[in-house]
Amino acid sequence: MSLKVQVVSAEREVWTGEATMVVARTEEGEIGILTGHVPTLAVLGAGEVRVEAPGGGVTAQVDGGFLSVEHDTVLVVAERATVGERASS
Amino acid sequence: MAGQQRVYKQRIGSTKSMQQIFRAMELIATSRITKARQAVAASTPYSRAITRAVSAVATYSDADHPLTTERAEVRRSAVLVITSDRGMAGAYSASVLREAERLVVRLREEGVEPVLYVVGRKGSAYYRFRRRDVAQEWAGFSESPRFDDAREIGETLVEQFVRSSSPEDGGAPGVDEIHVVSTQFVSMVTQVPQVNRLLPLEVVEGVEPPSGDELLPLYEFEPSPDRVLDALLPRYIASRIHNALLQAAASEHAARQRAMKTAGDNAEDLVKMYTRLANQARQAAITQEITEIVGGADALAGASRS
Numbered sequence A: 001m002s003l004k005v006q007v008v009s010a011e012r013e014v015w016t017g018e019a020t021m022v023v024a025r026t027e028e029g030e031i032g033i034l035t036g037h038v039p040t041l042a043v044l045g046a047g048e049v050r051v052e053a054p055g056g057g058v059t060a061q062v063d064g065g066f067l068s069v070e071h072d073t074v075l076v077v078a079e080r081a082t083v084g085e086r087a088s089s
Numbered sequence B: 001m002a003g004q005q006r007v008y009k010q011r012i013g014s015t016k017s018m019q020q021i022f023r024a025m026e027l028i029a030t031s032r033i034t035k036a037r038q039a040v041a042a043s044t045p046y047s048r049a050i051t052r053a054v055s056a057v058a059t060y061s062d063a064d065h066p067l068t069t070e071r072a073e074v075r076r077s078a079v080l081v082i083t084s085d086r087g088m089a090g091a092y093s094a095s096v097l098r099e100a101e102r103l104v105v106r107l108r109e110e111g112v113e114p115v116l117y118v119v120g121r122k123g124s125a126y127y128r129f130r131r132r133d134v135a136q137e138w139a140g141f142s143e144s145p146r147f148d149d150a151r152e153i154g155e156t157l158v159e160q161f162v163r164s165s166s167p168e169d170g171g172a173p174g175v176d177e178i179h180v181v182s183t184q185f186v187s188m189v190t191q192v193p194q195v196n197r198l199l200p201l202e203v204v205e206g207v208e209p210p211s212g213d214e215l216l217p218l219y220e221f222e223p224s225p226d227r228v229l230d231a232l233l234p235r236y237i238a239s240r241i242h243n244a245l246l247q248a249a250a251s252e253h254a255a256r257q258r259a260m261k262t263a264g265d266n267a268e269d270l271v272k273m274y275t276r277l278a279n280q281a282r283q284a285a286i287t288q289e290i291t292e293i294v295g296g297a298d299a300l301a302g303a304s305r306s
Helices: B002-060 B092-109 B121-129 B147-162 B225-305
Strands: A003-008 A013-019 A021-026 A030-033 A040-053 A056-063 A066-070 A073-077 A081-085 B076-082 B113-119 B136-138 B177-185 B191-199 B220-222
Touching: A003 A021, A003 A040, A003 A081, A003 B002, A013 A040, A013 A056, A013 A081, A013 B002, A021 A066, A021 A073, A030 A040, A040 B002, A040 B225, A066 B002, A066 B225, A073 B002, B002 B225, B076 B092, B076 B147, B076 B225, B092 B113, B092 B121, B092 B177, B092 B191, B092 B225, B113 B121, B113 B147, B136 B147, B147 B177, B147 B191, B147 B225, B177 B225, B191 B225, B220 B225
Parallel strands: A003 A073, A040 B220, B076 B113, B076 B177, B113 B136
Antiparallel strands: A003 A013, A021 A030, A021 A040, A040 A056, A040 A066, A056 A081, A066 A073, B177 B191
């Protein structure tokens, strides 16, 4: 089982793929999402969203926005979002 | 007679050069429609996600937000009119403005004071010429609107909406409703001007309401439903305006393409007509010359015989 992750900015879909874990910074602190997470809507603060995948993963820079989780699908929605590849760890 | 021929030649020349311009503009518009439609498609995931989230909060929590509640008394109503910056697009701007005019008249009949917000130079010019007050106008991005433009408009309108319109509160009055008049891109040949109410929100699409036996809320809100809604709604408004702007841009290009095609066809007809007239004039000139020569020769022959 893995998470389906989609990073969406206002003008286009930035990144989409599979992941084992998503770590994001909400207004109140960090939130980590694994499979089977409760459906959630969280307001994000500006910063990084880490998407962990077996072969490395990516880091998305967002300027706020929100994150929604349901049925192992994670949507990261921000007005501006950029995604950078990360070397496998 | 040669003078008339020259006039026709000039007309043919100028019409032909205009025809080339029309043709170029038609081609540019055609290539931009594709780009504009791609922009609409690219912004769809964002607007779908945000619409879904907003309807989820509205359905699964009883959060009462100022942006979703209807005002008891509507005094002032904002009308956002989306027109183009440039002309040469047939009736594109005119039909949006006509729709806006209809809305303004309807609002006045209901005793509501309309407050105009205008996007695009054509709209600004229309209202300036008629000496009508415009609360704020934006221009310069009607052909390729960016999200930042939409957000700026959204922030202005939401700020006006949050402010109360009642005079006893003092200060500048705000608005109780926000309408958007824009053109919806249906297909390459059909673009419909339409009026949508932006605020107060009616969230209907998307998520099904929870069934009666379900006790647990489906979503967990972080930090709280109210805060989530606070963060979502302005973005939702901006996304709706962005979508309206993108559709309007696609419609503008489609309208311009069609207008330029018609203009090009008309220019061709004109060239044909002037060519016929020029030929006629040339024939007339030749006929007259022959008549003159024959007449002259007759006269000379008559003179030498006598």
